[in-house]
Amino acid sequence: MSIERIVFFGKSKARTRETRFMVKGLRQLGKQTLSLNVPSIRRKLFGRDLSSVLLGKVDKFQPHLVISYSKDAPEQVLQSLQGRIPTAMFWPDYVEPLEADEQLLRKGRLVDVFLMTNKGLHDRLVELGIRRPVFCPQACDDHEHRRIRARRRYWKSDVAFIGRPHSAFRTEIIKAVHEKFHLKVWGGDWRHLGIPSIRRDIHPREYAKICSGAKIVLGCDFTNRVECYFSFRTWIVLGCGGFLLTNYVPGLETIFRNREHLVWYKDSAECVALIEYYLAHDEERQRIGEQGFEFVHRTRNYRVMMREMIATVEHVLTEEGRTS
Numbered sequence: 001m002s003i004e005r006i007v008f009f010g011k012s013k014a015r016t017r018e019t020r021f022m023v024k025g026l027r028q029l030g031k032q033t034l035s036l037n038v039p040s041i042r043r044k045l046f047g048r049d050l051s052s053v054l055l056g057k058v059d060k061f062q063p064h065l066v067i068s069y070s071k072d073a074p075e076q077v078l079q080s081l082q083g084r085i086p087t088a089m090f091w092p093d094y095v096e097p098l099e100a101d102e103q104l105l106r107k108g109r110l111v112d113v114f115l116m117t118n119k120g121l122h123d124r125l126v127e128l129g130i131r132r133p134v135f136c137p138q139a140c141d142d143h144e145h146r147r148i149r150a151r152r153r154y155w156k157s158d159v160a161f162i163g164r165p166h167s168a169f170r171t172e173i174i175k176a177v178h179e180k181f182h183l184k185v186w187g188g189d190w191r192h193l194g195i196p197s198i199r200r201d202i203h204p205r206e207y208a209k210i211c212s213g214a215k216i217v218l219g220c221d222f223t224n225r226v227e228c229y230f231s232f233r234t235w236i237v238l239g240c241g242g243f244l245l246t247n248y249v250p251g252l253e254t255i256f257r258n259r260e261h262l263v264w265y266k267d268s269a270e271c272v273a274l275i276e277y278y279l280a281h282d283e284e285r286q287r288i289g290e291q292g293f294e295f296v297h298r299t300r301n302y303r304v305m306m307r308e309m310i311a312t313v314e315h316v317l318t319e320e321g322r323t324s
Contacts, residue, residue: 003064003086003310005032007057009077010069012037015201016232018092019069021141025302031310034061038072051076058085065313071107078110086322088113088313092138094222094229098124105129113313118229119251134312137255138232139305140239140296141204147241147293148208155213157184158279162202162210162233164188166222173220173247176268181275183218186210204236211242215285216275219246219262227251238262238296243289245274261292 006026010019019035026033036057042050054077058066066073066081068089081087089111095101098121108114109129115136116125125133150156159181165171165188177183178195186206190197202210211217217237221230228251237244238261248264256262263278265271278285 003031003314005061005063005065006310007034007036007061007063007066008069009036009038009067009073011039011072013069015203017141017144017204018138018232019072021139021144021302022067022069022090022306024141025139025306028303029307029310031306034058034063038074050074051080055080065310067309068107068111071103073107075103075107075110078107082110086113086313086317087111088115088309090115090136090309092117092232094118094121094226096223098128113316115309115312117232118226120225120227120229132316135228136305136309136312137228137300138235139300139302140235142297142301142303144204144208145236145239146208148205148212150209150213155209157214158182159216159218159275160184160186160210160214161218161220162186162207163220163231165190165193169224169247170220170222173218173268173271176272177218177275180272181279184210184214207236208240211237211240214242215282216245216278217242218271218275219244221247221249224249228254234262235296235300238292241289241293243278243285244292245271245278247271256292256295259288261288261295263288 008023013019023033023035036054045053051074054074063085066085066087070091070093078087089108105128114130114133116133117138119135122133159177161174171193174195175193185195185197186199187202188197219231219234224247230249234246244262246262246264248266252264258264263274265274
C-alpha cells in the first residue's frame with residue numbers, strides 16, 4: 001500500500017519542537033498531513049465531546065495513516081480507529097518499570113505499529129501486549145539544528161551540559177566534571193547539588209548557541225543500560241555542530257563511530273580523562289565535531305526519519321494484506 005494522507009496527533013512541545021519537525025518532515029516528503037493538537041482543540045470545544053470532534057476531523061480528512069506522538073491521541077479515538085484506519089505510535093521516552101505507565105500500554109496495544117527509540121525494551125513490550133514494537137531513532141532538523149556563532153562570553157565554556165538532574169548516574173557524572181572543569185549546566189534546577197544552572201528552559205536556537213560556544217558538549221542519558229536508548233540531545237548536539245562526549249550504551253556502535261562522529265565514555269573516570277585529552281587537542285576535537293555534523297544531517301534529518309517510519313508501516317500493512 002502507499003501512504004499519502006496522514007493525520008498526526010501531537011502537542012506543541014515548545015522546548016524541543018519535535019512534533020513540529022516531524023510534521024515538517026512529512027510535508028517535505030509530499031505527504032498531505034493534518035496536524036491535530038488535542039489540548040488546543042479541547043480549549044475551543046465549548047461543551048462538545050472531544051472524541052467526536054476529533055473523529056469527525058479524521059474521517060473528513062480520509063487518511064491512510066494516523067500517527068500519535070507518544071500518548072497524545074486520546075484512547076477513545078484509537079479504539080474507534082481499530083480495523084478502520086492504520087495507526088502508529090511514536091514513543092520517544094523511557095520508563096522503568098514499563099508497568100508504571102498504564103496509559104502508554106493501553107494506547108500502545110491499540111495501534112498497529114509501536115515505534116520506539118530503543119531496542120532493549122522490545123521483548124518486554126511484546127510480553128505486555130504491544131503487537132509490533134519497532135526501533136525508530138530520532139533525528140535533527142535541517143534548519144533549526146545548525147551552526148550558530150556564539151559571540152558572547154555568556155554562551156562559551158570548556159564543557160556544557162543541557163538537561164535536568166533526573167538520575168543518580170547523571171548526577172554522578174555532572175558532579176565529577178563540575179569539580180575539575182569550567183562546566184556550564186543549562187536546563188533544570190541543580191542547586192541542591194551545589195551546581196548553578198544558567199537557564200531553566202532551553203529552546204532550539206539557544207541550544208545551537210550553547211553547542212557553538214562550548215568546546216565539549218557532554219551527553220549523559222537517563223540510563224546507560226538499555227540497548228540503543230540515548231537522548232534526543234545526541235542528534236541535536238551533532239546537528240548543531242557540537243563536539244559530543246557522551247556515555248556509551250549497548251549498540252551505540254551500530255549507529256555512530258567512536259572518535260569519528262562523537263566520543264563515548266563508560267564511567268566518570270574515563271569521562272574526566274577524555275575531557276582533559278580533547279581540551280588539549282583542538283584540531284582533533286574540531287574534526288570530530290565536523291564529521292558528526294555532516295553525518296547526522298546526511299543520514300538522520302526528519303525527512304529521512306519520517307520516510308523510514310512510513311516505509312515501516314507500509315511493510316507491516318503489506319505483510320498483513322491490508323490496503324489503504
